[in-house]
Amino acid sequence: MATPNFELFQPKIPNPPAAEPRPGEGKAARRLGVLPMPSLEWNPQVEKETAHLYERVKKVVPPVEWPFFAPYVKAINALKKERNAVLLAHNYQTPEIYNCVADFVGDSLQLAKEAGKTDADIIVQGGVHFMAETSKLLNPDKTVLIPDIKAGCSLASSITGADVRLLRQRYPGVPVVTYVNTSADVKAESDICCTSSNAVQVVESFGTDRVICIPDEYLARWVATQTKVKIIAWKGHCEVHERFTAAELRDYRVANPGVQILAHPECPPEVIDEADFTGSTSALIDYVRKHSPRKVVMVTECSMADNVAAEAPNTEFIRPCNLCPHMKRITLPKILDSLVYLREEVEIDPAIAALARRAVERMIALKN
Numbered sequence: 001m002a003t004p005n006f007e008l009f010q011p012k013i014p015n016p017p018a019a020e021p022r023p024g025e026g027k028a029a030r031r032l033g034v035l036p037m038p039s040l041e042w043n044p045q046v047e048k049e050t051a052h053l054y055e056r057v058k059k060v061v062p063p064v065e066w067p068f069f070a071p072y073v074k075a076i077n078a079l080k081k082e083r084n085a086v087l088l089a090h091n092y093q094t095p096e097i098y099n100c101v102a103d104f105v106g107d108s109l110q111l112a113k114e115a116g117k118t119d120a121d122i123i124v125q126g127g128v129h130f131m132a133e134t135s136k137l138l139n140p141d142k143t144v145l146i147p148d149i150k151a152g153c154s155l156a157s158s159i160t161g162a163d164v165r166l167l168r169q170r171y172p173g174v175p176v177v178t179y180v181n182t183s184a185d186v187k188a189e190s191d192i193c194c195t196s197s198n199a200v201q202v203v204e205s206f207g208t209d210r211v212i213c214i215p216d217e218y219l220a221r222w223v224a225t226q227t228k229v230k231i232i233a234w235k236g237h238c239e240v241h242e243r244f245t246a247a248e249l250r251d252y253r254v255a256n257p258g259v260q261i262l263a264h265p266e267c268p269p270e271v272i273d274e275a276d277f278t279g280s281t282s283a284l285i286d287y288v289r290k291h292s293p294r295k296v297v298m299v300t301e302c303s304m305a306d307n308v309a310a311e312a313p314n315t316e317f318i319r320p321c322n323l324c325p326h327m328k329r330i331t332l333p334k335i336l337d338s339l340v341y342l343r344e345e346v347e348i349d350p351a352i353a354a355l356a357r358r359a360v361e362r363m364i365a366l367k368n
């Protein structure tokens, strides 16, 4: 259905492919030193020491898989103490990471803010590159590591800082709101950031009749349905959420009478129209905690249902499984490597970081 206060900006020049994140240069390893690789043997001692952690995931991790995970879980938890490190795990990380080695779990902004409250020297990001950049922006004095530097994001790579400058030329004076799922380069060109949970509030905070809201077209379309402000959007999509269809959701309703459908706003509009509730990953988790629905479909990345299922025994989860290939680059072996060899370190040009930090901090100040 057409939304009268919505305009999609179509750039006349092709969007250049996003640059690959630069490999870490090993500076952290030179500063802090490499440690020996711990033993990864599965034995009765490891079984005993990790039994309480297996309890948390036994519904979603079969017993036959635990002997592979447990030695890594034990080694990572020991190395975090030795390094004075914390591991931040996004809601889309796999259950053995989310439940067994993470110190903080949540959406990208919650993670970065939590990390800032710790006295850890090192932050290991269980998530994708833009999240690690946000952690570095808010914790400039800490060493921030991402276990796989190629963990990207289709939304973040849909737009560059040059594209934002082009938008400013095309729409002079119109404020630019950028979703946190973007590179530091893009944040640096923006007036303020937003998340999927505060996007409407951020858009309305300017008091203007038009706002540029980028790069997620579907999030922007959803915002346009919630406000009178005219939204100028960009054609970026999350490759995970755009695969859901309304027909698929209707089939779930027919097959599961009474099911509650919870969708993330990165989904296409017809999917959101079909849902009972739309919200950020944290809002979806809160919904399950608060309402304890008998049956639920979480229309978002596949691992989230596994993670919430571990703490919601009275809810049956119907599981469409759209995996994020970028999130799945982060594994226990790579997290261990990261802690042993201190790679890959996330670094941001100080001039870009100062501007990008301002955009993130404006959003945080607004929220508070």
Ligand code: SF4
Binding pocket: 092, 128, 152, 153, 154, 155, 156, 181, 238, 239, 240, 241, 301, 324, 325, 326, 327
């Ligand atoms: S789920 Fe979508 S938005 Fe999130 S990291 Fe993957 S591609 Fe990016």
